Amino acid sequence: MSSNITLFAGSQKVEDRSSAVIMPFDSSRVLFLSQLSEALLQGNYSAPLKALGFWLRESQIKAWKEEYKPNDHLLLAPIGRVFIVSPSNVEGLFAYSWSLSYLMGNQTIVRVSAAITSDQKKLFDLFNLIDEQTNGEALNNQAFLSYDKHSDWTRKCSDWCQFRMLWGSDQSIEDIRRVTLPAQSQERVFPDRYSISVLHLEEQDIPIISGLAESFARDVITFQQQACASPKWVIWYRTSKKIQTLFWDAVEKFIVGSFAKNETFMSAQYLCAFGAEVERVGGLSIVNYREIINDGVALRGVLGQFDQSCISEIGRAFPQNLQSISHYGLSHESKLELSKTSQVSQFCRLGEALTFTKNWDGVDLITVFSRKVRL
Amino acid sequence: MQDWTEINPLHLSRVEKKAWLLPQLNQLTQLHSENCERYANILNGTGLPLVASEFDDVPYLAARLFKLLRLSSVEEGDVFKTLTSSGTTSQVKSQIVLDKQTASLQTKVLVKLLSSITGKSRRPMLLVDRQGLTNDKSGFSARGAGVQGLSFLGRDHTYALNEDLTPNWERIDQFIEKYKGQSVLIFGFTFMVWQYFVTELLNRGDRSLFDNAILFHSGGWKKLQDKAVDNHTFKSTTREILGESAAIHNFYGMVEQIGSVFVECSHGHLHASAYSDIIIRNQNTLEPAAFGEQGQIQVMSFIPRSYPGHSILTEDLGRLLGEDDCSCGWKGCYFEVIGRLPKTEIRGCSDVF
Structure with missing residues (x-):
């Protein structure tokens, strides 16, 4: 990728469309997320990051795996290439949607603002640390990056992706939506609520x-x-x-x-x-x-x-x-x-209004990040 | 009730000021509650009194409301111009609605106040800004309003800067040549005076240009603090250029209450004139603070008739230093501005894309 973007974690190879297909709940991806969870829960992190760690604990992922396990009629398969635009000022919000996209086996580009918070930096540091332990295998087709919103990167990522997810204000979403998607791509937006x-x-x-x-x-x-x-x-x-x-x-x-x-x-x-x-x-x-x-x-x-x-x-x-x-x-x-x-x-x-769940804003995010294949 | 033009703006004691200004403020509260529905709603909804017996009890609006609401006490057809704050492009700007009466009063009061310092004769005036700043009436900036208001104090107005804010040496040199050794008046925004005028002349080697020059400057110290330039450095360096006899007056003011400026005296203190007053409020309780205690600055003025801005709680922090006893000889509350309230961190699902 060109120099006018900042890559916080993951790999520049994400643009490669020929990466190997990984099925939902693949053990390598479950392992990465579990390690992330464990590190967040055990380390010296803020309450929002600890909450992310708790949400991604291995037992939770196993429960989801059980909930969405294939049967004789239906199985889940990855969508393929996912592009997520997330506001950077809710620490970890991008991580919730990304982790489900990742878990579903997708290649993912996450665009965050250049002005990342200290919590986000800690999270990216952790991503990179765990990724290094896998010799860069874990995140080699994921990218967490920032670019000038006036650049043509929204266009490039939108052309690249098969599914686009936008989080932001009504105004931002309307601005980004001016960049149209290819006919074959899907989109889900989370505007002002x-x-x-x-x-x-x-x-x-x-x-x-x-x-x-x-x-x-x-x-x-x-x-x-x-x-x-x-x-x-x-x-x-x-x-x-x-x-x-x-x-x-x-x-x-x-x-x-x-x-x-x-x-x-x-x-x-x-x-x-x-x-x-x-x-x-x-x-x-x-x-x-x-x-x-x-x-x-x-x-x-x-x-x-x-x-x-x-x-x-x-x-x-x-x-x-x-x-x-x-x-x-x-x-x-x-x-x-x-x-x-x-x-x-x-x-x-009461007390759980800000607790993220996979069913968010009327949408089952696991379903959204995957294809339901009829057998 | 005494006419404001008969009052000596910097020599009215507390007792006299209360007798004159407080009824004016009460009248304005009444006027705006009758003519601005939203203002009346705020008074009603928050249980604020229409008549105050002390300055502390005069109802005050949060300054940010002027960014969120168009608060007007005149018919749209009577709007003469709308002032906007000089906020950066990403910020929402304040909107201040002026009719002819209020706009005219602003200027007259400003001139009356500042001419009590400069004297009645109009001096040759150098404006440290670009020409054409004041042309657009529909979206009039605070900077434009300031330049226009102050320009009434001088004659032979010369704009020192080009469109790109570089010094217009030709005009500056003509001004210097014409008025060298004479008493001139200079006005500009603090940062611009420093960055685009003083620093440039210093680099060029200009020294002791005038005799008894008067410089008024305003707009805040934030940008200069970033450059580690304090008021003392500003004054001493500027005096090198303008001459040791130069009188340098910073003043504190804001777009929400143009006209009622708070001018720095020879002892470096900002003073409330007879036309305005100031209260420092504890930022955690909004109760009036004691002398010396830091708090939010509330400003009051008898000028705003077209919008309910006669009593405003700013987001500036300051400290009252005393009242009526400053050794400079001016009356009124005197105070210092310390900075801004810390910005509430923007967090949430609003976004920064």
């Missing part, structure tokens, strides 16, 4: 309210509320004001100092400009409004809230780009109803 919490707390939940608040606070604090799955609004489903107050009192203890005062102040004023009213101010600003205000502006340290006693009305209040509902107290039937009336793609328990 919005996530909320639905909480249904009753008297009987008061003894565990502190634990719920701690979990909720973790979802809010992680990535400073800027991840797609971070809750930005709370909808109270049949929950008394008294319990709401107890909940916020408890959340305050876990959130204190997590957001800059200027951010919570500015964010609350922003929402109030549209008619919201401040309910309480502390480590977080809580504002009331009759509906979700979501115009794409990134706010930190603020949560909007309103009450709703009809589950089908809740679904109708959600924005079109809804992704996650972190919840407490929703019944199976309520989830079915919300799935019907909104664009929700994942429900999660």
Whole structure:
């Protein structure tokens, strides 16, 4: 490849279209990912990287292998050449999608921003270390690189790939999509998403309210509320004001100092400009409004809230780009109803909003990175 | 109520200032709450009072709101020009909506304030910027507004830089030749004055060019700090060029409140004039900070009538040094600017592609 790109890990040979075909869950690839997992879990790494390590543990991979094992009618085969564009500012996000592409036996080019974070650098260092132990065999048809977005590399990679996956803002995705794909190639995009919490707390939940608040606070604090799955609004489903107050009192203890005062102040004023009213101010600003205000502006340290006693009305209040509902107290039937009336793609328990799963944003990534071959 | 033109801008004591400025600010809060729906919503939604009995209680908007919202208290048809901040291309710029009345008041107040330092006679003026900066009314930059506002203080305006910001030696030399040994007025943005004027003249060997020159400069020290140039170095080097008698005044101001600038006195302190005031707020609580304590700078001005910017919480950090007792003789709060609030790290699924 030419000199105007930076290769962080992997091999420049990735462009070679004639590399040997590797089937999904090949032992060499399982071994690489397991070693990666072990190193992350045992080494001195940040919480997000440890989470990646935990997600890629060998027992998990084995469970997936079992789940997707071939039968007399169907087997999984690699797509072939995969091109992933990932934002670099969620540490490890590229690694989640790449590892599944890798596990499925694909050749993969991952484009990250040139401004890599220290966590990403550590991760690439680890990739290179494990790769060296295999004499470069493990990553010889994988590439983690960066290039100027104005260069023609998006075009080259798009021409090269059989499957393109884009993570980013709506604007970035629209920009990249101007680079068309060959007719035979497929694409999957993960644009801007919005996530909320639905909480249904009753008297009987008061003894565990502190634990719920701690979990909720973790979802809010992680990535400073800027991840797609971070809750930005709370909808109270049949929950008394008294319990709401107890909940916020408890959340305050876990959130204190997590957001800059200027951010919570500015964010609350922003929402109030549209008619919201401040309910309480502390480590977080809580504002009331009759509906979700979501115009794409990134706010930190603020949560909007309103009450709703009809589950089908809740679904109708959600924005079109809804992704996650972190919840407490929703019944199976309520989830079915919300799935019907909104664009929700994942429900999660409090404290797990940011936990990556292979079923993400409505898509089974293992299936996406492979071909289902009918036998 | 006393007319602002009758007030000596740098010699109003705290008590007199409160009697004059606080009612002005209360009036503006009322005016904007009646004419800017979003502002009224913010006051209502955050439970802020319409009438303040102390400066500390005057409602204030987060400066960044002007980047996210177009906040206007006038009909679109009455918009005379829209100012934008000089943020870098990747940043969202502030939008400040001006009608004729506010634009005119900005200039008049600026001239009244600065001419109380320069004296009433207009001096020959060298502008350390490029010509044509102030032509485009629709997207008027803070730099353009600054140059235009200050130009009222001088005569025979000479622009020192070419389009590519290199020195226009022909014009500079003509200016020097014409006014050598005389008292001239010079204005430019701090970094540009240093980079494109002082350094260039220093390299050329120019020394002691004028007698009693006055230099006003503004725009912040960030870029010069990167070059390890502090205010002391700036002043001493600039005096080598302009002459030892040169009066050099930095001033602090922002696009959100053009006109109400905070000028540096002969003792190196920035002063709030009679037309504006300043509060330092603890950055963790937003409560008013004590003298000497670092915090976020809130600025207040009686000028903004076309947009609700009469009281703004900036993202600058500063420290109050005293009030009405600076040994320079000027009244008002005096303070120093320390820097910017640390940028909140951008993390999340927003992207950097």
